[in-house]
Amino acid sequence: MQYTTLGRTGLHVSRICLGCMTYGSPDWQAWVLDEEQSLPALRRAWEAGINFWDTADVYSLGRSEEIVGRAMREFSIPRHEIVIASKVYFAMSEDRNDRGLSRKHIRHAIENSLRRLGTDYIDLYQIHRFDRFTDIEVTLEALGDLVREGKVLHLGASSMFAWQFAKMLHTADRLGVPRFVTMQNHYNLIYREEEREMIPLCREEKVAMLPWSPLARGFLAGNRTRGEERGDTARAKSDRFAADNYFADNDFDVVDRVIEVARTRGETPAKIALAWVLSKPGVASPIIGASKSSHLDDAIAALDINLTDEEIRRLEEPYLPHRVLGHSYENPTAIAVQRKADSK
Secondary structure (H helix, E strand, O other), rough: EEEOOOOOOOOOOEEEEEHHHHOOOOOOOOOOOOHHHHHHHHHHHHHHOOOEEEEEOOHHHHHHHHHHHHHHHHHHOOHHEEEEEEEOOOOOOOOOOOOOOHHHHHHHHHHHHHHHHOOOOOEEEOOOOOOOOOHHHHHHHHHHHHHHHOOOOEEEOOOOOHHHHHHHHHHHHHHHHEEEEEEEOOOOOOHHHHOOHHHHHHHHHOEEEEEEOOOOOOHHOOOOOOOOOOOOOOHHHHHHHHHHHHOOOOHHHHHHHHHHHHHHHHOOOOHHHHHHHHHHOOOOOOEEEEOOHHHHHHHHHHHHOOOOOOHHHHHHHHOOOOOOOOOOOHHHHHHHHHHHHOOO
């Protein structure tokens, strides 16, 4: 395993971050593994040297955090040897105050996450999205209190517009409260719009990037077929995000190029696609969801692939601009989720 420092934090984390949305309850999403299936995958990751695990309170409505906590205890993982990240924002119940980034919700959310994880602190606590209904000052001061109390060591953020993130960084400096040290952004060979503003901002501000969906929900593995609405895996069949945001003709053009480069090298497309993300300046640790041991094996093997400038040029050449995907208020999946929550 290779390791890197997480931005300016001094934390040493594996260059692969284990995404724990895969572990929880199939009642939440059909493709999610239950506890019995999840624990071997978590053990495999730990034994492979992956010391950076990312979860969120909303994943299986808390069950993911519980399984992560169970794994730490069952595998006797020393707390100082593992870096745990979790998130707050999305609705956790029908209660209208049980969501967002208000001081009230942040206070309840951190206590619940700590209880589920079975720990007294979280290494990296991230806002899962930008809350346009709560003043930035309220959110930042509430998060700063958690750092001062020792319940959180560092703060991170996830997908939003670059102007929103810039405003939050500036406001933190003005208030004298802890800054966000990481950005978990949507970034892969199919979706590169982050290169316009968010990535330059993060590099300028020394904010470490933790790209989510670096394989585009498995789309870059090269097992999808042109003309189909979804793939044939359990996740592909039930994952509305992938169906809404990938599968354009040009997306397949990019995948075809990945397959070409992979075939020339004698590697899998997934390894090549991940090696490309890992090659980008500012990227600390892409977040990998692994429901099979082969997923982890491919991710780890990608660390040893050094793409040439010509290979990178060929991989990037077919790309065409996309609309904002992953956090825009116009995103159909985001709208559907919000409307469902608001209707309760």
